[in-house]
Amino acid sequence: METIEAHDVVVIGGGPAGLAAALGARRAGAGGVLLLERERTLGGILNQCVHDGFGLFLYKETISGPEYAERLIEDVVREPIKVETGAMVLDLTADRVLRVNSRAGYRLVKAKSVVLAMGCRERTRGMIEIPGTRPAGIFTAGSAQNLVNLQNLRIGNQAVILGSGDIGLIMARRLTFEGVAVKGVFEILPWASGLERNVRQCLMDFGIPLELRSTVVEIRGRDRVESVVVAKVDDRLAPVAGTESVIPCDTLLLSVGLIPENELSKRAGVELSPITGGAVVDQTLMTSAPGIFSCGNVLHIHDVADWASFEGFAAGERAARYAAGERVAGGTVRISAGPNVKYALPQFLTSGAAGVEWSFRVARPLRNVQVLVKGKATEKVYSRKKFGRLLPSELQKIKVRQTVKEDLEVSCHE
Numbered sequence: 001m002e003t004i005e006a007h008d009v010v011v012i013g014g015g016p017a018g019l020a021a022a023l024g025a026r027r028a029g030a031g032g033v034l035l036l037e038r039e040r041t042l043g044g045i046l047n048q049c050v051h052d053g054f055g056l057f058l059y060k061e062t063i064s065g066p067e068y069a070e071r072l073i074e075d076v077v078r079e080p081i082k083v084e085t086g087a088m089v090l091d092l093t094a095d096r097v098l099r100v101n102s103r104a105g106y107r108l109v110k111a112k113s114v115v116l117a118m119g120c121r122e123r124t125r126g127m128i129e130i131p132g133t134r135p136a137g138i139f140t141a142g143s144a145q146n147l148v149n150l151q152n153l154r155i156g157n158q159a160v161i162l163g164s165g166d167i168g169l170i171m172a173r174r175l176t177f178e179g180v181a182v183k184g185v186f187e188i189l190p191w192a193s194g195l196e197r198n199v200r201q202c203l204m205d206f207g208i209p210l211e212l213r214s215t216v217v218e219i220r221g222r223d224r225v226e227s228v229v230v231a232k233v234d235d236r237l238a239p240v241a242g243t244e245s246v247i248p249c250d251t252l253l254l255s256v257g258l259i260p261e262n263e264l265s266k267r268a269g270v271e272l273s274p275i276t277g278g279a280v281v282d283q284t285l286m287t288s289a290p291g292i293f294s295c296g297n298v299l300h301i302h303d304v305a306d307w308a309s310f311e312g313f314a315a316g317e318r319a320a321r322y323a324a325g326e327r328v329a330g331g332t333v334r335i336s337a338g339p340n341v342k343y344a345l346p347q348f349l350t351s352g353a354a355g356v357e358w359s360f361r362v363a364r365p366l367r368n369v370q371v372l373v374k375g376k377a378t379e380k381v382y383s384r385k386k387f388g389r390l391l392p393s394e395l396q397k398i399k400v401r402q403t404v405k406e407d408l409e410v411s412c413h414e
């Protein structure tokens with residue numbers, strides 16, 4: 001029979017969420033905390049984000065991605081947390097047995113509680129089905145970021161960027177610094193998907209055009225990309241005939257969305273939300289599988305790494321309390337997204353819970369907005385908050401201080 005190594009809390013993933021989860025678990029008193037990271041270094045995606053803009057909320061100053069990672073790592077190594085890099089979790093069961101492949105070999109690990117912090121991956125060309133040839137020169141924005149920032153490679157001379165997600169915007173500026181002519185960013189929606197500050201600082205400051213309601217309808221080139229054809233789209237996002245134009249370029253970057261990496265969660269039978277792509281969680285960030293918690297980009301996509309870390313601290317603390325035997329009754333109050341809200345998280349609460357904070361995203365840009373958290377049955381307003389403007393790119397928070405015993409709806413009204 002295979003021997004099983006036992007730990008109180010096992011964290012899967014050593015990015016800003018997982019590092020914070022390990023710290024949160026330790027600070028909440030967990031004795032044996034194991035952090036598993038498949039890469040050779042901790043830090044996750046932060047390592048390739050060499051620009052600044054990180055840490056404003058956690059450290060009250062703006063630092064680069066690697067600096068942000070370094071601070072968290074320094075805190076982790078000061079604690080008696082067992083850290084293993086080069087350790088890939090291959091499988092996870094509902095009763096929290098992990099199959100791990102690492103430098104030490106293949107083994108089974110049993111955890112009293114598990115924190116999922118595996119991050120996300122990018123949508124690819126195949127997923128958005130752009131017609132045309134299959135030449136070299138097409139990259140997801142994140143893989144281009146990796147090649148340029150970590151491997152010091154030049155990826156092309158003239159680039160077009162499809163999609164205005166934050167990584168694409170950051171890469172428009174980065175490629176410009178590298179001497180690449182960035183011909184434009186083409187976004188199918190009527191608004192930018194990335195943060196407003198990134199549109200300003202990465203495109204407008206460098207005179208890079210942002211074309212909204214536009215998409216790439218064809219890629220041309222035999223060995224290497226030679227040009228792309230772009231076109232305007234109508235209200236149903238279908239290309240409008242007669243609006244096509246050809247843009248010569250040798251590189252196409254795709255910044256068309258991120259997908260939470262939940263293969264392990266599925267193996268453990270964790271219920272996933274079709275909207276966020278991440279787990280459905282209660283107010284303790286526990287998934288539908290008892291003792292399995294989730295945080296960071298694997299739970300829902302974060303625009304700011306600090307929020308992923310705050311969620312990590314909370315998930316780690318709750319995982320430690322679970323490992324110590326604390327049980328919170330299952331979520332019986334359901335929270336749904338009402339008018340103009342894409343999603344609200346957590347999706348469940350224990351009846352009688354109080355002081356719960358929700359993360360939410362709006363479905364479209366809104367001005368002079370009132371956000372309401374209302375009882376579904378009684379229409380009682382549990383919380384209201386006013387915003388001058390809300391954008392789909394920005395994750396927002398709203399708190400309910402009162403005790404909740406009925407299903408709720410989060411809605412936004414102009």
Ligand SMILES: Cc1cc2nc3c(=O)[nH]c(=O)nc-3n(C[C@H](O)[C@H](O)[C@H](O)COP(=O)(O)OP(=O)(O)OC[C@H]3O[C@@H](n4cnc5c(N)ncnc54)[C@H](O)[C@@H]3O)c2cc1C
Binds near residue numbers: 018049
């Ligand atoms: C390509 C890319 C670029 C980004 N650039 C920026 C940016 O410039 N600015 C910004 O604010 N935000 C950026 N983001 C958003 C940023 O990822 C999040 O804010 C934050 O880093 C999420 O942290 P995380 O810990 O959830 O995920 P990650 O940082 O992705 O960490 C997840 C970790 O889990 C590990 N892992 C996954 N599966 C396993 C497994 N089975 N076993 C062991 N380990 C595993 C991964 O190797 C990884 O290290 C970017 C995201 C991506 C995908």
